[in-house]
Amino acid sequence: MSDNRIIRVGISVGDLNGVGIELILKTFEDKRVYDLCTPVVYASDKVMSFYKKQLKFNYPINFIADAQGIEEGRLNVIKVWDEVVELQPGIPTQVSGQKAFESLAAATEAINKEEIDVLLTAPISKDNIQSEEFSFPGHTEYLESKIDGESLMILMSKDIKVGLVTGHIPVSQVSEALNKELICKKIDIMYQSLMQDFGVSKPRIAVLGLNPHCGDHGVIGKEDDELIRPILEEYQEKGQLVYGPYAADGFFGNQSYQKFDGVISMYHDQGLVGFKAISFGEGVNFTAGLAKVRVSPDHGTAFDVAGKGMANTSSFQEALYKGISIIKKRKEYEKLTANSLKTKK
Template sequence: MMNKSKKIIIGISIGDFNGVGIEIILKTFLDKRMLDFCTPIVFGSTKLISAYKKGMDLNIPFNGIKQINRAIHGKLNILNIWDEEIKINLGIPTEASGNYAFKSLEAATNSLVNNEIDILVTAPINKDNIQSENFKFPGHTEYLESKLNGESLMILMENNLRIGLITGHIPISKVAETITPDLIQKKVAILYQTLVQDFAISKPKIAILGLNPHCGDNGVIGSEDDEIIKPTITEIQNENKLVYGPYAADSFFGSENYKNFDAILAMYHDQGLAPFKTLSFGKGVNFTAGLDKIRISPDHGTAYDLAGRGIANFNSFKEAIFSGIEIFRTRNEYKSLTKNSLKVRKQKEKQ
């Protein structure tokens, strides 16, 4: 068995192999210095990785294994979870690429649950061709929430810019009816806790965006901001949390008001992701907060149009690894400090 105290063990799911996932994984570990920070284990197949290496002329050694405890520190490890050869159709989503994307994700998630890996980094999937009897979810976030403990919150982040989503992968037509005081309070609580335990921010300052244009203009363009969002923010403020808003989304980022907060909660997917990717595309990462294990990913999709051309940018994937390591260390430090604090408190009570 590996000595986990030596290195943080990163489990990596390959995503859709007809996209850029495997390319960005291999390019990341072409830099051998990455192996100083972690021990990577790719959940896939040595035959598949070898085919990619040959096709893209990437000279990167790896260690093929059949059991996680055979992984070697200082090496890129490929865990064989299937032996058969697979036909690669770069740039084209296929039924096979969806099926094997799930096999990789399922095996990596099981290892995360069983504490065989410390962090899960997921390469991009195609949310259509991965659908099956075993995967009936809109994306990674919802699948992982079903397998891990806790309630999830999707956070896109880059340096001090962190944008969480109150609603995630749902149609626009369902957003307004989904937003309730309970949901807002729940997402604020998750965001607040992750800022404290995963980012070491003792008193987080959070902004909440409005739902309607101009936050409804006093009910002229919708009543949700006045009737649901504002009263809920007031209730949260009464808990001595620094939560402010709602802010009109159209001017919040252009005015650079976002720089005054530790994190922002957007009401729906594109309200948060459109400005984030405008400001940070290729540099940001997607972190699933609120769960008892750490999952993180690059901020982009399968990019079929770039697959096989050797030009896919791997910076976001590399940043996902570094961010995951930092969150892992910060969370463990927080657990240690709060555990020791609890011990001291109990000792004082006995006295």
């Protein structure tokens, strides 16, 4: 990221028949946003013009061939494909999924080349995006394969940050997927991210147990006592504020999450049911642990309202602002740690 330019936020459009482009057009209609960032969308002039006309937006768009043409103060669209694409708002198609992948691939390449500083991904359909080029459960796994680092999916809002040890896998496979190496890796990523991406000097992390009531001393499962608890004791012996395991229902129900900077959940719905009950519509999906900053809204393609001008921009806009905040925090952290005093011999 160059210190001489406004932060560039690269945006993949998601499924062409979902709400992604509508969210983009609505968000960047507000000219005040351009004081914070320069948006760069990866799509085509024809697709953007279709939605611009259908949704009755009349502000100008800067259609360009590559990053050389990016202008501050404008919505920039880099043309990833030239062909005419049949659009059917609200209906997922093979073509809308393929173009979602092409947009994502172009934006990912751009952030690796440092043409953009933050990657903001609009929602994809995990079904129709599948191909020989994209055989992943979701954005997170694809980006981990393309960007340096090891990922942790964090869903966050102003009230809570929840990271997942296991992500998009069937519940039947969760227990056998858990091991000490994986749990420690995810805790370590959360710990580091809280410091470098959010400015928390001494993170407090809560870890949820796997079984109901954390196993009730082995009556409902042994993983909590035999696997998770000893790991947390090791962290505490090192002076790190990592506590648990906590039974998820009571933890969310009595608002214990308010005492911690981050929460580690053993599996997807264990953490995200609680999170979305607290923050639905305002949450942000952040991929921690990677060398580049990626954020996304916490909702899906919303095919039921696509093309109708009804899409709620709250989560998309919050993702935009969080991405800008995180890249700034990360640069501050890099400067502070780069100048650490060395111990004299």
